[in-house]
Amino acid sequence: MENMDYDEHVWTVGDRFYKLAQKYYGDVKDWWIIAKFNNKPTEAHVNIGEVILIPRNIQQFLNTTKG
Secondary structure: OOOOOEEEEEOOOOOOHHHHHHHHHOOHHHHHHHHHHOOOOOHHHOOOOOEEEEEOOHHHHHHHHOO
16 A cells, blocks of 8 residues: 555544544544554554554545455
């Protein structure tokens, strides 16, 4: 997923993928994009203080993940 623009978010207490999806994409249903982009299947796989990458262009991300 090289050459993909993304935002950085430092994981803090209370963060959830669905909350980040709402903040960055306007839809909680897109939580899995953030999880997959970071190879973190669940929030339990993320540590406080870890930097999470949020892809800016959902369609570009989806195009790179198609088999």
